[in-house]
Amino acid sequence: MAEQSTADQVRRSAHERSPEELAGQFRQLAEENLPARLGFSARLNMLWDLAGVVPPQTEGRVLAVLGINSEWRESEVRKWLQKDVLPPPLDLRNMVSFLLAQMDEVQDVSRWEAFLVYGSPVVSSPVNASMYRQDQARREIASLIFAQLTDEYGIPPSAYDADKAFQRCLTLMHKFNIYELQDFQPGHLEPFRNYMFPVE
Structure with missing residues (x-):
C-alpha cells in the first residue's frame, strides 16, 4: 500500500509541473552527442573475424571493408573499426545482415545489432558454442x-x-x-x- 502511495505521488508531481518546467528538465537532460559506445569496435571486429570475409586488422581490413561497399568512406570505416564510433543505423543493419549471411547458422540480426552497440551484460553475447x-x-x-x-x-x-x-x-x-x-x-x-x- 505504501509503495502504491509513493508511485501515485510521483505521477501527481509530474502532472502538476508546468510545460515550461518539463521543457526545462528535458533541455537539462538532453545530450548534444551520443556517448561513445566503449567496446563497440572490438565487438564489430569480432563479428568480421567470425564472418571471415576480410583480412585481419593488421593486414588491411579497412581497405577490404571499403571494397565491399564503395559508398563508405575510409575515415568513417576507421572510426567504426578503431574508435568505437557507431555507423548510421541503416549502415549498421546492412553490415550486420551481410556478415551474418556468411555464417552457417541462422542468426538474429536485431540481437547482434543490440549486442554490438551495448555489449554485455546489457545484451548477452549471441556468439554460441x-x-x-x-x-x-x-x-x-x-x-x-x-x-x-x-x-x-x-x-x-x-x-x-x-x-x-x-x-x-x-x-x-x-x-x-x-x-x-x-x-x-x-x-x-x-x-x-x-x-x-x-x-x-
Missing part, C-alpha cells in the same frame, strides 16, 4: 598448415612474426576455401609460403 567450435577448428587447421610450411621450407622462427603469419594463413584459407585439412593440397604450398612469409 558452435560458432566458437567452428573458429577453433579453423585455427587448428591453420596451425597444422603453419607447421607443415615451416618444416617443408626450413623457415626458422627468427625469420617471421608468428602472429602475423598465422593471421595471413587464416586469410588465405578463406580465399582458397580450405575448411578441412584435406582441402590443403601440395599446390597450395608455394602461394601460402609467399603470402605468409614474404621476403621483406
Whole structure:
C-alpha cells in the first residue's frame, strides 16, 4: 500500500509541473552527442573475424571493408573499426545482415545489432558454442598448415612474426576455401609460403 502511495505521488508531481518546467528538465537532460559506445569496435571486429570475409586488422581490413561497399568512406570505416564510433543505423543493419549471411547458422540480426552497440551484460553475447567450435577448428587447421610450411621450407622462427603469419594463413584459407585439412593440397604450398612469409 505504501509503495502504491509513493508511485501515485510521483505521477501527481509530474502532472502538476508546468510545460515550461518539463521543457526545462528535458533541455537539462538532453545530450548534444551520443556517448561513445566503449567496446563497440572490438565487438564489430569480432563479428568480421567470425564472418571471415576480410583480412585481419593488421593486414588491411579497412581497405577490404571499403571494397565491399564503395559508398563508405575510409575515415568513417576507421572510426567504426578503431574508435568505437557507431555507423548510421541503416549502415549498421546492412553490415550486420551481410556478415551474418556468411555464417552457417541462422542468426538474429536485431540481437547482434543490440549486442554490438551495448555489449554485455546489457545484451548477452549471441556468439554460441558452435560458432566458437567452428573458429577453433579453423585455427587448428591453420596451425597444422603453419607447421607443415615451416618444416617443408626450413623457415626458422627468427625469420617471421608468428602472429602475423598465422593471421595471413587464416586469410588465405578463406580465399582458397580450405575448411578441412584435406582441402590443403601440395599446390597450395608455394602461394601460402609467399603470402605468409614474404621476403621483406
